[in-house]
Amino acid sequence: MELRKNYFADVRKDDLHEIGQPRPRSDSPGHVTGKTAYFADRNFPGMLHLKMVRSPHHHARIRSIDTSEAERHPGVVRVLTAKDVPHNVYTILILIQIGPEDETVLADGKVRWKGEAVVAVLAETERAAQEAAAKVKVDYEVLPAVFDMEEALKPGAPLVNEYHGQNYYLYDSGECRKVRFGDVEAGFAGADHVLEQSYQSSPIEHAPTETTGCVVAPEGNDRFTCYTNTQAMFFTLDNASIILQMPGSKLHFVGGTVGGGFGGKVDVIVEPIAILGAKLTGRPVSFIYSREEEMQISSPRAAEKVVIKDGVMKDGRIVARKVTGYTDAGAYSRHSPYGAQKGAGHYPGPYTIPNVWIDTYCVYTNRTPSSAMRGFGVTIGDFALEVQMDKLARLIGMDPLEFRFINAYRDGDMKAHRQPTEGAALIECMQEASRAANWPVAEKYMAMSSYRKGA
Amino acid sequence: MAKVPVQFTLNGSEKAEFIDSGTTLLNALRDKIGDTSPKGGCQQGTCGACSVIVDGELRLSCLTLAETCNGTAITTTSGLAEGGVLHPLQRAFLDTFATQCGFCTPGMIMAAKVLLDHTPNPSRDEVVEALSGNICRCTGYEPIIQAVLTAARANSQNAA
């Protein structure tokens, strides 16, 4: 590793003690000896196994559920349906006042995506739970489904989620998150070239080697210990407290050791129902996703569509940028209203542009609910922005790296969100990239700095 | 439910248990014997996190029924360190930052051990091939490949 200290040398005290020093990872000795305790390494006598009966349809009304045969199956201890869940309709971001509650722990009257949890079976063995799950009878009336964001936004599209009332998230700013800066139409009118392109992506699964799950053990005093691989410990504890209508003091969460997360383990899915199972049976409960569930059921990164329209001058200046972003939340919000909002916060990218217009929509479809994954709301946007930058450079016959130097934001520049830029280091990163990639740029760009004295 | 006896050596010590017929070796090791170093990542033989060594051969414990291992000698990652001293592979994984979440690590170390037991000085291609049944989602594999090559070098230096 090489630590370059020549950048910003005059504005930084050179007193780093940790950065630049190799340090052993504190968790590695446990990993290499097999001693690290993941949630599934907890085993309790009498532990029950939870298996979920899931919707085979993308969108359907539930006419009836018959669990009688499953309940009689040898080894089955308890079968749970929506009526067993104290506060069945929830949304995880309610903790930061982002409602409405729009998702069911167990489906109640309707399913909105293929794979939605409908009935939970608790049995002495995994095998017995699987066999009993196959005996649960659910009578569905299949409804028209919508899988495409633009189709979902058209009038007359099937309504995905009644808790929203329309197929998009209604922000306090209206049907989308909006950024308005300067006069984008005037910018296009005065530009030498205007380029409009659209970009889209499919959902991406995190595929951690350890699947999502938890093991819950009753402590014998109305308190429950939940060993979990959640990436959002207190978020999960607080949401479990709401869903189960139990004070947080009754919930003891143990975690922090995650066998790969990448954002895929921030939803509150397995813990509340497993704790409920432990509460109603008085037995320890294990609920672990199969590999197939991990791939099909756990939230992926959202599918996105990004439309970018730019006005650019022959000398390389971008004078106007209009971005319309669409985030496919799937059937429920989870973290997607926040993801779409992050997109609005991230565009127009790390460039200083005088006229900017941004609209980002969080759209509901009958697809698997999407959620967090490594820079969600930003990553696909960056892909779109940087491909667009290359296309613009080609359009005006300019070197793509030099084109970025011309437009890079620097300290003191006013961003479209009306925050002055500070601590930017894009110029320096590109200078270093130019050297490392042996992609030379004109000397005037190598002489630039993000840092402006007095800025 | 019929219980059946299983008996094998695990990391050099005798183990005998009564298990449900049809129990996988992975579940027998983890739930009955208490060795949780093999991990269940996919239960379908795809990820390699459950890899153990049975009579010198790399096996997927999630697809192996414990009853078929009667009389065998089984090695897992939890048994590699001797007298508190890490095995050269464990040392190398530690020193070269070849772990991140750690979930694939015990299986990776098993696959690497079988390789080095038969091929003490493997080429990079041989290391890649030996690890090709083990999935890591965090590190990008490069540090793991380097760790195995580092352990091989350490072994050959010790032998010299």
Next chain:
Amino acid sequence: MALALQTFATVRDANAALKAQGTRYLGGGTLVVRAANEGDVAVSGLVRLTDPALSAIAVAAGKIRIGASVTMAAVARHPELGALAKAARAVGGPAVRNMATVGGNLFAPAPYGDFAVALLALDATITTDDGELPIEAFLSGRDSSRAIVTSVGFTLPKADGFRFLKVSRIKPKGVSVLSIAAVIEQAADGTVSSARIALGCMADRPVRAKAAEEALKGKTLDRNGIAPALAAAAEGTTPITDPIASAWYRAEVLPVHLGRLLLS
């Protein structure tokens, strides 16, 4: 009901036990234990065999007989089966190859079953207690086959006569986009005198590319000579669609890869 395992010493006894409802034969476990782990409750009992004859490889006068319990690893390291090593190594990673058997591969649904593709090109004979069947007939009837496969037999092709290619997206190991095996015999003038070409993933099980085989006869193995065979390669196939590739993609790239194999 738990998943009970019964162990037998003779094929006859094992075949009798397999008649019970929900009972499946356990070879290396890579298909049947996987199915049980994934919650296939139709599998309720497993039967296995300890007969050492099923683990034997016999080579005599160019004739090969491989026991059904022989693993891919055992094929790959056998000194006289060098021609097949590539096909055996194409299956799984090292641990899967230590478990997966020749017999089991005959039942592996696409995209698995790369070794069975090789056996189909070799025109192997499949042996059970009921007798012998040509592999093509065996594969088409495998869903209703109840007798345990005990061995496969075939004639070792002449040096360089056997070609094998597995195409996957992940290096060095991944699930097949498709696999191709071919046994090509050439006359003294270099023209093709006979050809057997087997394809994996171009149906739910390995299939022969008979139109391509026919189109190769009498041709030389150069770009012009193989062109009619490539044009006919996908004839009669029904490629699978799975997360690895669509049927359309498989049909599109088959001629490209077959061409590379024939010109290699």
